[in-house]
Amino acid sequence: MAAPLEIASSSPRARQALEHAERLCQERGVRLTVLRRRVLEIIWSHARPLGAYAILDVLRDDGRAGAPPTVYRALDFLLEQGLIHRLASLNVFTGCCQPDRRHGGQFLICRDCGQVDELNNTQVECLLNDEADARGFEVLTQMIEVLGRCPNCWQGVTHRAG
Amino acid sequence: MAAPLEIASSSPRARQALEHAERLCQERGVRLTVLRRRVLEIIWSHARPLGAYAILDVLRDDGRAGAPPTVYRALDFLLEQGLIHRLASLNVFTGCCQPDRRHGGQFLICRDCGQVDELNNTQVECLLNDEADARGFEVLTQMIEVLGRCPNCWQGVTHRAG
DNA sequence: GGAGAAATGTTATCCTATTGCTTCTTTAAA
DNA sequence: TTTAAAGAAGCAATAGGATAACATTTCTCC
Ligand SMILES: [Zn+2]
Ligand SMILES: [Zn+2]
Ligand SMILES: [Zn+2]
Ligand SMILES: [Zn+2]
Numbered sequence: 001m002a003a004p005l006e007i008a009s010s011s012p013r014a015r016q017a018l019e020h021a022e023r024l025c026q027e028r029g030v031r032l033t034v035l036r037r038r039v040l041e042i043i044w045s046h047a048r049p050l051g052a053y054a055i056l057d058v059l060r061d062d063g064r065a066g067a068p069p070t071v072y073r074a075l076d077f078l079l080e081q082g083l084i085h086r087l088a089s090l091n092v093f094t095g096c097c098q099p100d101r102r103h104g105g106q107f108l109i110c111r112d113c114g115q116v117d118e119l120n121n122t123q124v125e126c127l128l129n130d131e132a133d134a135r136g137f138e139v140l141t142q143m144i145e146v147l148g149r150c151p152n153c154w155q156g157v158t159h160r161a162g
Numbered sequence: 163m164a165a166p167l168e169i170a171s172s173s174p175r176a177r178q179a180l181e182h183a184e185r186l187c188q189e190r191g192v193r194l195t196v197l198r199r200r201v202l203e204i205i206w207s208h209a210r211p212l213g214a215y216a217i218l219d220v221l222r223d224d225g226r227a228g229a230p231p232t233v234y235r236a237l238d239f240l241l242e243q244g245l246i247h248r249l250a251s252l253n254v255f256t257g258c259c260q261p262d263r264r265h266g267g268q269f270l271i272c273r274d275c276g277q278v279d280e281l282n283n284t285q286v287e288c289l290l291n292d293e294a295d296a297r298g299f300e301v302l303t304q305m306i307e308v309l310g311r312c313p314n315c316w317q318g319v320t321h322r323a324g
Numbered sequence: 325g326g327a328g329a330a331a332t333g334t335t336a337t338c339c340t341a342t343t344g345c346t347t348c349t350t351t352a353a354a
Numbered sequence: 355t356t357t358a359a360a361g362a363a364g365c366a367a368t369a370g371g372a373t374a375a376c377a378t379t380t381c382t383c384c
Pocket of ligand 2: 110111112113114115149150151152153
């Protein structure tokens with residue numbers, strides 16, 4: 001798989017996501033510490049989702065001392081605050097596009113390039129909630145991961161093949 | 163979490179699932195070897211999904227020599243044949259209720275007791291496929307995991323609390 | 325029977341995640 | 355302003371999940 005691309009930290013989407021996070025944390029009275037903020041920045045600064053150890057490597061490049069718990073605790077915080085999602089099928093973490101609204105996350109994940117697209121289909125969410133209700137099941141969180149190939153990747157194959 | 167309950171290997175659902183698997187593999191011209199069959203049996207013989215190492219422990223109790231690759235290879239085969247699913251959020255494996263029809267799997271997973279209920283909501287499946295189509299994304303497989311509490315578990319809490 | 329393919333055995337290692345405990349920092353009360 | 359308590363981060367060790375690489379066995383087909 002291709003290595004995750006680094007994006008300028010000051011990219012519009014990263015800056016916007018960080019400002020949004022600052023605001024949310026202030027509203028909620030929770031602390032977006034330097035470390036937590038930096039981990040969020042690292043996640044948003046890459047085109048593809050990163051694993052915990054990849055994030056740790058970046059932290060070490062920063063010069064910061066670090067062991068796995070350092071990054072996992074920051075990730076736990078960001079997950080609790082709904083600022084990031086964990087993609088269980090890949091053991092990676094990706095920034096949430098709608099951190100205001102609590103949700104489990106719906107993702108299109110490209111098997112070939114690792115790129116991720118977050119959906120927000122409330123109809124799907126409701127249908128699943130209905131299914132759960134019908135069985136007396138109390139829903140805490142939904143996670144939907146659709147694995148496949150993004151346009152770039154399958155078009156590349158098509159061109160080569162035909 | 164509660165330990166996974168062992169169920170008699172000859173329980174109706176286990177026996178039925180194994181017969182179904184035998185038939186499918188024969189039709190498909192693939193080999194359901196003794197090991198693969200036994201792993202499938204172990205999975206169906208437990209009330210809750212098992213992790214790979216838990217399955218390995220059972221194999222060892224059988225007296226069979228075994229290392230992780232032993233069980234992972236069998237699991238890979240069963241996954242390829244759609245006879246089991248992997249629940250990525252828990253790193254466990256569970257038997258598929260509809261191995262004829264290829265599908266990623268939709269699950270209600272109880273956070274407290276680990277019990278799993280497989281859904282087969284085609285409307286959800288279609289909606290997600292539509293979302294993917296609209297983005298030019300080629301779907302290979304969908305995985306849906308709804309985490310929450312089963313009736314038994316939240317009713318227990320309700321009784322205790324109120 | 326013999327060649328090639330498929331499956332399994334075996335060992336070592338990698339990747340992911342957590343536990344337990346210590347130290348530092350922040351917060352708020354005295 | 356000191357000080358206690360809580361929260362966050364540092365640190366070392368370890369648990370848990372999965373794979374790589376290679377040897378050996380078993381099966382299939384000629
Ligand atoms: Zn989101
Ligand atoms: Zn792609
Ligand atoms: Zn199924
Ligand atoms: Zn339960």
